[in-house]
Amino acid sequence: MIKVYIKSNDETIFHRIKYVISQMLTAIGYEHAFFNNISEINDCFSIACTPKNSVSYDLSKKFDLLIPYDSYEPWTASCPDIKSEKIGGIPILYIDEMPRFLINDRLIGFDLINIVFYLLSRQEEYSYEHKNFKDVFLPTYSTLYENGILQIPIINYYIKFIENYIANLYPVKPKPKWKNNSPYAVVLSHDLDSLPLRDITIPLHQLLNAFGSRGFINKVSLIKNSLVDMFLIPSDSNWQLSCWLDKEREYNCSSTFFIAGNTKRRLRSDPYYWLSSKIIHNGQKIRLSDLAKSFEDIGWEIGLHGSYNSYKDENLLRKERDLLVKQTGCNIKGIRHHNLRFDVKETWKIHENLGFTYDTTLGYNEVNGFRAGIAFPFNPYDFHTEREYNLLELPMSIMDGSFFCNYGENIDAQKAILRCKKMINAVEETGGMLVVNFHPNFYQTTLPDSWKLYKYILDYARKSGAWVANCGEIADWWSERRKLLSI
Template sequence: MFEKLKENEELWALYARKEEYDLTFRDRYERFPYYMSGHGNIFEPRVSKFLVENGLKPQYPDGKKFAVCLTHDIDAVYPDKLYPIIGSIKALARRNLTEAMKTPFSRIHRKWNPCWNLREIVKLEAKYDAKSSFYFLALNPEETDFNYNIRDLESELGFISDSGWEVGLHGGHESYKSLEDLKEKKRRVEEVLGKRIIGYRNHYLKFSVPETWELLSKAGFKYDTTLGYPDCAGFRNGMCHPFRPFNLNEGRQIDILEIPLVIMDRSLFKDYMRLDVKKAWECTKHLINTVERYNGVITILWHNNTCIEGENLKYYEKILEYCAGKNAWITSGEEIYNWWTSQVEPGTQK
C-alpha cells in the first residue's frame, strides 16, 4: 500500500513532509507555518483518501465508523496574573457580584481557580462516554512559560490515570530538539505519576521534521500528536489516520506512531484563523464529517485554560455532543495507539 503511495510523487512528498527538510524560514516560535506551505487544500486528507481507495480499511471497537482522539495541553493550572483584575471587571459587567468577589482570590484559592478544572473536564467527557489525554508540562521555574511544578499535581495526575484517562508529556520550548531535555521531562512526569508514559505533544506545536520524531523514538515515546499547523486547522501531511513517519534522509521508517493533530482551539479563534463561533463550528463540523467519510481519526486539542471561558466551554461540549451523536469512538491517544498498532497496522503491512 505504501509502496504504491511512493509511486505518486506529489502525495509521497506531502505524506513525508518533504518541503520541511532544509528549511530557510521558520516563524518566531521556530515553526513551519501553513502560509509557507506549497500544498493547498488543507481541509482534504488527500493521502488518506488515496490509501483508502487502495485498500486501507480501518475498523474500530464496537463497529464504530471513525475515532476522535481527544486531547488537552495543560499549559497552566493557575490563571494569568492579570486575571483577578480582568475577571472581576468582566463579572461586574455581567452583574455577577458573587463571581466578582471570588475572582480576586482565584490564584490562591483552588476552589475559585477556573484553571484547576481537570476533574471537571473528566466528568464532562464521561457524560458522553468519552476519554481523553492530558499532556503536562514539566518545566523548571526558570524556563519560559513556567506556571506550575509538576510535583504539586500528583493527586490530579493520579485521579486522571486512575479514572482511565491518559497522562502524557507536553514538552517545553526546547524539548523538540533536545534528547536530554525530552528524557529528563519524561522522567519527571513518570516519577510523579508512578508509571511509564507513552504519549507526547510539544508546547506551541514546535516540531522539526524528521528530527523530532527520531528524538521522541529514542526517548522512549510510542506516539506523538504534535503534527498539525498552529495557524490553520486541517491535515498537515494529508493524513487523517495514524501513521509511521518516514525519514527521507535515511530512507527508512521511524519507530514512532504519529496521530496527527487536526483541530486546535486556538487555531480556530482569535490567535490565528480568527473565525467567529458560527464559522468555527462550520469548519469543525466539516473536518469531523470528512474524517468520518474516510474512517479516520480526528485529533482535537482543547486547552484546559480555554475551557474557563463560558462560550468556549459550551463549544467544546458541542463537539462532544456532535461526535457522540455520530457514534464515534471518543478516546485517548494511548487507546488509539494500542488499537491501531495491534488491530489495524498489521493488516496494512501484508
C-alpha cells in the same frame, strides 16, 4: 493477503514505495506483503508498483491493480510548483503532467506514490527554512495551504477510492479500522499550560535565576518579568480540571492530558506550574502529580507536554519524561510539544530514541487543518536516512487556540463550528481519525467559544457513532493492527 510487487532495483525507491503502500493498506485494513520478484505473485489479489515508462499491456493483465510511479526528482526541487486538480471530486497534486483519471481499467491515473510520500515524509519541511518566530514551519508555505486544500485530508480520499476498488474485486473483508467497527474516530486531548492557582514559587525561582544571570539589560528584564508574574498576573480559579473530566464522563469517554515535567531549567514561556504545584480538586488541595495519577487510575491518559526547548534537546526531554514518570507514577506513552514546536529533522528521531509510542504535535498554531494531508495514524519517515520511524504520529487537526486566539484565525464559535463540521465530515466520510486539542484553561469563563466547540464535537461524535478515545487507546489499537497486517 494482498501481494505487492515493486519493480525497482534501487533500494531507496523500493523502501519508499513499500512505506507508502504499507501505510495505505494498513489504513484500509488488508494483510499485505512485498516482493521484488514477479514469480512470487500468484493467484491472490495483487498490486504492482512499476515505473511509469514500463507499464505494459502484459503487466497490467497479470495484476489486479497497477500503480505507476514517476521519478521523485521534480518533487525534491528547491521550489517545485505543485498544483492541484480535482478528479472525481478529489484533489490530486501534480507538478508537470495533469492527472487524467483516478483509476481506469486497473491503472491508477496519477502519481499516487510520490504524492503520498511527499506529504507523509514532510519533505517540504526539509526544503523550506521558513519558520515563525517560534521556529516552527509556517502553514502559509505548505503546498496544501497554497492550493486551498489544507482542510481536506486528501490521502484519506486516496485510501478510500482504492479501498472501494479492491472491495469490488477481492472477497476478503478488511479488518475494522476502529474499535467496535465504529465508522471513524475522534481523539480527545488537552495541553495543560497553566493551573487555576498561580504557584508563587515559580516567579521566585525566576527571580533567583535572574540575579544569577549575565548582562545588565538581560538581568533587569528577567527581574521585571518575575515581578510582573509575582504581582500582576492573577490566579483564575474559575475553571477546574474536573470540568473537563465530568463533561467527558457524561459522554462515556476519556481523553489524554499532556502535562509538562518542568525541570529547574524551565523558561518563562514553559507551562506555568511544577508537578508539585497544588490544584483544587473536589474541594481539596492536591498536588498536580497526585491528581494526574488519579486521572490515570480511572481510565484517562497522561502524556508528556514537552517544554518550549525540548523539541530539539534529547537530554532535556528525557529529564522531563523521567520526572513525569517518577513524580506521577503514570505510564507515559505519548508526547505533544508546547506551542507545537517541531523540527522534522530532529524531533521524531528524539521521540524514537526515548521510546515514545506516539507523538501528536503535527498540526499548526496559525490555522487548523491536516498538515500531512492525512487523518489516520501513520509512521513518520526519516527522509535523510530513508527509513520508517518506530513511532506513530497522530496528526492533530483541530486546536481551540487556532480558531479563537490572535495567533490563529481569531473567529467566533459559530464560524468555528462550521469549519469544524466540514473537517469532521471529511474524516467521517473516509473512515479516518480526528485529533482535537482543547486547553483546559480555555474553560467557559475564560473562552466560552472553545467550550461551545468542544461540546459540539462531543455531541456530533456521539450522534454519528464515532469511537471517541484518548491518544493512548488509539496508538495501542493502531500498533496492534499494523503488526497483524504488515507481514
